[in-house]
Amino acid sequence: MFRLRVRPQLSSSAATAARIKIATWIADFYNTRRLHSVCDHKSPIDYEREYRAGLTMRLVA
Numbered sequence: 001m002f003r004l005r006v007r008p009q010l011s012s013s014a015a016t017a018a019r020i021k022i023a024t025w026i027a028d029f030y031n032t033r034r035l036h037s038v039c040d041h042k043s044p045i046d047y048e049r050e051y052r053a054g055l056t057m058r059l060v061a
Contacts, residue, residue, distance in 0.1 A: 030044075
């Protein structure tokens with residue numbers, strides 16, 4: 001059995017506002033600047049950069 005939901009169309013300004021709110025929530029939830037003990041007290045972005053640089057160095061060596 002299929003279920004069909006009919007949603008009213010959002011105006012372009014309402015859709016844009018919704019996208020901005022969702023992006024803001026995601027950015028606040030996944031704080032890329034906060035230091036994490038799991039990441040050796042580095043931000044997730046810095047930790048990932050160092051991890052990838054280490055992988056590259058191991059491949060070159």
